[in-house]
Amino acid sequence: MRTRDLVRTAVGSTFRARARTLLTVLAIFVGAFTLTLTNGAGTGINRFIDSTVSGLGSAEVMTVVKRSDADVATESDGPPVYNPDAVTSDQPGPPTTTTAMTQADIDTLAGIDGVEEAAPIRSLAVDFIRYENGTRFATTATALLPGQTQERAEGVAPDGTGDARQLTIPLSYVDTLGFTDARDALDRTVTLGLTDGAGAEQTVQGTIVGVTEDTLAGPASPGVTVNASLSDAVYGLQQVGLPADQVDRWSGATVQYAPDITPEQLTALKDRLVDAGFEGRTVEDQIGAFTSVIDTIVWVLNAFAGIALVAAGLGIVNTLLMSVQERTREIGLMQAMGMGRGRVFALFSLEAVFLGLLGSVLGAVIAIGAGTAISTALSGTLFADLPGLTLIAFAPATVLAVIALIVAVAFLAGTLPAIRAARKDPVEALRHE
Template sequence: MLRNTLLQLRHNIGRLSAAGLAIVLGVGFVAATLVFTGTMQSSIRHMVAAPNLAADIVVTDDTAGIAEQEGDDQRQRRLRKVRNTEGVAAAVPRTESYANASWAGERYSVEVNRLPERDSLRWYELAEGSYPGSADEVVLSQRAAESANISPGETITLQQPQYVSAREGESEKPPVEREVTVSGLVDVGSSLLTGGSRVTVFAPQELLDELGTIDYRAIDLLLTDGADTSAVLDRLRDKFDTGQYAQVRTGQQQAERAVEMFSGSVAAAMNAVLLPFGAIALFVAGFVIVNTFSVLHAQRSRQYALLRCVGATRGQIRRSALFEALLVGLVTSVIGTVFGVLVSAAVSWPLGLTDSPIDFGSLGITPLALTAPVAAGLLVTFLASLAPAARAMRVAPLAALRPVPDEQSSRRIGRVRLVSAVVLTVLGAGLLLGGALLGSMGMAVPGGLAAVLGVLLFTPTLIPAVARAFGYLLRSFGPTGTLASGNAVRNPYRASSTSTALMIGVGLIVLLLTGTASARHSANEQIDQRYPVDVKVAAEEQDQPVPEGVRQRLESLDGTAVTAALSGTSFEMTRSEASTPEGADPAETPTVTFRALGIDPAKLAEVSRHGAEDLRPGTVLVPTNILDYWGWSEGDRVELPIGDGSDTFRVATTKLLRSGILLTRSDLAATGAETSTTEIWARAASDTYMPGYTGELNSLAEESASTPVDVGGAVQMRARFTQVLDTLLLIVTGLLAVAVIIAVVGIANTLGLSVLERGRESALLRALGLTRGQLRGTLALEAVLLAVVGTVLGAVIGVLFAFGGVAAMFENIGLPVVFAVPWAPLLLVLLCAVPAGVLASVLPARRAAKAQPAAALSEE
């Protein structure tokens, strides 16, 4: 029996290729995910462990930065204490600082670390150039430096950040600035993905002293030759109250501790995001497998019947069928895992996780990453082959004696299945609707899942029905269309599982498209509500005038409809006892500086989208945060010390600005305060995201480098939000594409197997005068029909479910429910179904057209 199974398998190996490809893709996805996240994990581990492994002993403070807990003296005393311990050759504090670095006109915030004088404490390797020879030379982390386009020999400027100079009580003095030369690059092993996207500067201590050392969290110790590590550890522990501030560990222990703190987190989070897509891909692959084995067993039913005639039991037939499936599953899963490892190696390299595309040593290949995908592939193959095997088992021995096997398999959907499909669909849809109306995700999610399950059970009836309806359209293509539509639904189960696979993939993509479109629409409305002004340009430094020409430049941009200049000044106000809200500490920030902006009400009406009507002479518009701060309420009359004296204004709330207050231009002028043009507001031509316009605005901000300006407002918010959504959508669609590709392979598979089954029929049609082109056209139309049906159903279901989900989610978080159908992407998805179907038919059609009519017709 076993030998017979293997022989059959060998005989049919070609027919299994598409199912095999589906498994390889699905398993490969899972394996690639596991290996890739494992690689990231080990890369991060390596990164956090490496600095500790260089030291013999590390003294750390686990609670917080040492300097912040203790004064400078204490810090020095501790360092002296460590250095005076017997057996310690060197103790180097791991000091670090931050600086604003600038080169080639760009500004970056960088971490500045002490470069230990002792070579053995430098845990990184010099990759290019040399180590610094003087205090005005530094080395940079290699990968980040390369991506930021700095090479050895170039000069960069390091500027002390403002908060450092402020902390040191030198706010009067300008921040320290140093020009330094990059002498070399060091390989710190971190990559863009593991937090290495920021440039790290390694500088001699002298430079750090000048820039102002912020903190050190650890002291690295080197021991004298022959010193007993555990004895030194004991001595150090005696000197410190280790429970409170300091911890003393060997470098190895410290490394392990650092790794422990990272353990699992990154890989687990990424796996949780990526693996569901692998599951979807495998689920879809399951449909392809079911189809393959169903067809294979149907073609073999005579052989099975013959085996039954000569004495094989039903159990033997079933075991043979399952064993064959498991063998196929095993082989393809192993191939898929290898493929997945190769893919992750190819992906890891450009992301800097490994040194080369064949650097398999650096890949995080864990035993789990090798076994889990194979197990998943085997499980899916096994489950998918259960039903076909059960059908194979039921072949009657008598079937062997029948001259021609029954062509027509008019199996109808079972009654139990039909009832449960209807019940699940109705119940699920009801729950989803209820969840949508009540804003309950707890109802919507299980409701949606139940409805999906119901629809899936229903597909053997639904899909042929829809295919028949579309088939009528095909009639206009003449006889090829008639033949194609008839062939497509000839075997309802086969047609339905073929299209269902595609329906799932497309459905998920459309669900996401619709969901994000609705989210974008809602977000835009929220942004419009909260940001009535599209564009606000102000000098980066407060109260400075906007440079000349910025307004003209802004006005000249295509996306700008109208601009307005605002005059501004600042004034100080002291919180009096009377206006202090109850419970607040009057001593806290008693005097606050405020901005006051003035604009002509008519001009404001032009540049803002709403809220302009509140601005009247004698009124001051105040954002709610300032209103709360002062304890004012709408309609209060308040005295404001702007300009020479004090004027009284009526208070109204506004969303037009978030800091400062707004009054009419003439009211501001009347205060006698000295004003300048501190802000330019503009209204954009459209209230939707305009990629080109956003780019122009950003370059506007960069151009005026002498007096840097900030560009804010609704346009920037819209751009930021849209870009984040688009990026997420792109990534998720890309991940789902694997499932769609498998589904298209499934169409090719079904078609290929049908072509084999219908060999005689094709030959007959060729004899009767169907040209090769017409035959190919028939198959292409059949594939397109299956693809279009799957896509259309997927799109309809995706949109409906997205509406339910969006309604429930928005209602749940208290946002107004907005539906948006993403027509353009939806149309694109539908249009893609046609070329996908044609593509899927290419190989089967070639095979069918190659057959000589005479050879296929001759009686066997």
């Protein structure tokens, strides 16, 4: 029997006992549907987290603070010892007290082995934003960190190298400032107001080059994001009137390291920072817990899908064993006509593989349809405040891997019945009633 005829026979044989085949395929379908859907949820959420990570900064940039034991209080220790050089850290998370950095600290960081570049993180104290002579609206301002990206509704990111003073505004500011839409806001000049060190009001102007979407990484009250040139202008005005000992003090710094650094080398760099009196956190350190939680949930859900696959495997074994029993005379006749045991084994193995392929493809296709519909519905309702989130996304490689896994399980499940069929004695099989 040629391979083509073998496949045709195997496919036709699976539909002899339709009810039994249907129940077996249904068990496989449940496992495939669950595996595809849960992995799709993991893929979608992790993609959103990845985009959020890019909004926090580059993978090759570490946020560094200078800390001392007296700056950190625990419940048992009570309040920390007063430190006149302490400032509030700008790192994500609960407010923490850190020792202020000076230019000497930046120079020290730049000299540590493995650090390619060090720069201070400037806290910009902007009071308000105004378009033309309109109403003043309270706002905040932040400068883009090296490698940081934004989810934009319109426009481009501020130029980090040029002399033009540029900024982006949140989408929620468009109507407030009096623009008709996001595109209308582009290339408009707005005024930022602040209070200098002497208590006087200062203003500086910047051009809107982009309108940003709110993201998970964004602040609770989103403000404007300025480029280096506008940041320098704002920071310079903040320093006006400050006492000499309060000028150029920063809560933290960013250090840039080689993009091809190994995990071991990164750990060693963190240790060198600690030895120098600093503490560094990468973007992955800041948000890695999210991915760990999502991956754990996906694994737990996959475990339940695995239970369904075990049941499906037992169903395949039962289906094929009964098929072997019912087709004993047929097996004997095929062997008497010259079909070898290898071909008999292949015939029943193909039946198992076809059952697995049928159930897994149906499960995957329906899971993709259901997942896409659910994700679309939730994106417009429950998760409307999280633009860019596709709750359930399907990577072709992952879907194909799920199908391949289930087909492999089906093949293994069909091995025992296939071996039993191949070992049938043709004479005894022909006598079977």
